[in-house]
Amino acid sequence: MFEQLGASLQAIGLTSLFHVPWNLKFLWGPVLDRYETKRRWLLWTEISLSLVIVGLAFVVGGGGDLWVAVSLGFLFLAFLSATHDIAIDAFYLEALDESKQSAYVGWRATFYRIGGIVMGGPILWLIGRAGWFLGILVIAAIMIGLTVYHWFALPDPEREQRPIGLLLRGFLKRRVLAGAGVLATLLLLERQMPFVRPAWSVIHTWVASLPVVGGFGLASWVAIGLPIVVTAAALASLVFRRRNGSPRAEVLADDSGFLGAFTTFIAQPRALTILAFVVLYRVGESFLIKMRWPFLHKELAMTLEQYSILNGTVGTVASVAATLIGGWAIGKIGLRRCIWPFVLGQNILNLLYMVLALSPEPSGLGASVLGATIALEHVGAGLGTAVLMVFLMRCCHPNHKAGHMAILSALMSVGFTVAGVSSGYLVMAAGYGNYFGLTFLATVPSMLLIPWLPYLDGRQPSEANSSADEGLSN
DSSP, X not given: OTTTTTOOHHHHHGGGGGGHHHHHGGGTHHHHHHBSOHHHHHHHHHHHHHHHHHHHHHHHHTOSSOHHHHHHHHHHHHHHHHHHXXXXXXXXXXXXXXXXXXXXXXXXXXXXXXXXXXXXXXXXXXXXXXXXXXXXXXXXXXXXXXXXXHHHHSOOOSOOOBOHHHHHHHHHHTTHHHHHHHHHHHHHTTTXXXXXXXXXXXXXXXXXXXXXXXTBOHHHHHHHHHHHHHHHHHHHHHXXXXXXTOOHHHHHHXXXXXXXXXXXXXXXXXXXXXXXXXXHHTHHHHHHHHHHHHIIIIITOOOHHHHHHIIIIIXXXXXXXXXXXXXXXXXXXXXXXXXXXXXXXXXXXXXXXHHHHHSSOGXXXXXXXXXXXXXXXXXXXXXXXHHHHHHHHHTSOGGGHHHHHHHHHHHHHHHHHHHHHHHHHHHHHHOHHHHHHHHHHTTHHHHHTGGGOSOTTSOOHHXXXXXXXXHHHO
């Protein structure tokens, strides 16, 4: 779509920055815990998403060199979507107890997959036949329909927090909106203000002239570096605060402010172990996913039609079934008993692709062998997804469900982004056989952390922290 709107290749590459709101959503996740309810945040963001999508339909439908305006719309859409993601996770924790959370993990994964299938299949087909304007309007209609359904169907299990008006007044008090308004005005009037255009041109020329370093372009380095720098700075400041005169009980007691979500997360048992595990958990899977299709297509001569059937249908069914079974098993016998077989099942199956790549005649392999490989790999991914989702939910403090889940899911996406950006360069350097072996080795660090993970027996952070507070008091 950006190509059709006249965007340059550099601008198309920069669309990877639309994922940054998911990397950084932990910065505003605590807001959802302090104001209103998760149900209201869900509905407000869905209404906003619907309006923005309708607006994008008309902008894109206008054609011409409008990719800058479309980029701003998509960036706003990404921010709303990341906020909606925070609200979904927190609402899920509010509405269901621990046993139901484990059981429903499979259903969450199922409908997530259905959403991807609908967008990648019927919607893209419609856009190809009828154009972007009508296709995006259909997407908006789906969003509006879901919003209406949620308005009437979702339960309201949560006690209402502070009104949203206090948050808006806080923004006005800090002149954030005023500063944003000044910036927007400068950007809109850039063509009419001669003293702005030279400065803007200098900045644009400097950014465009930045060299490619280590094989990565500017967009790749920003996508990798920005989330990591912001995350490291936030965590370092909180660790420093805890280690310089803020004992655990004092930190936990000071959880009413905006930093409460961060301080309570860092103060819980083995917080740094949890963070390392979450960042590393899906790195191997990300390496595999990014290069799976190029390998199957270029090395094994698989067609797009074959891949859509084997990966999009057989693989999706296998992944959904495995996630359902995994969630059910964890709910029945516990995470501690399931984590090792499920995680090993996810990671070891990566080696199937290494076997394919190193076989004497990989292009001669039959569809049955390729289909079995893809199905088994998706089974492992489904089991791993069940483990990760249940563990993330257990790491969330009851008073900071949205904030803690935003921190964890944002960190998980950082590892996913870094692995994805570097995957192509590793394949070029090592070859597919060695590369798929490396995808398994990339999973080893996270597995080494499993013996030190807390909450595998089902304890919630509030219970563990209460025990720590009681010990300090004694």
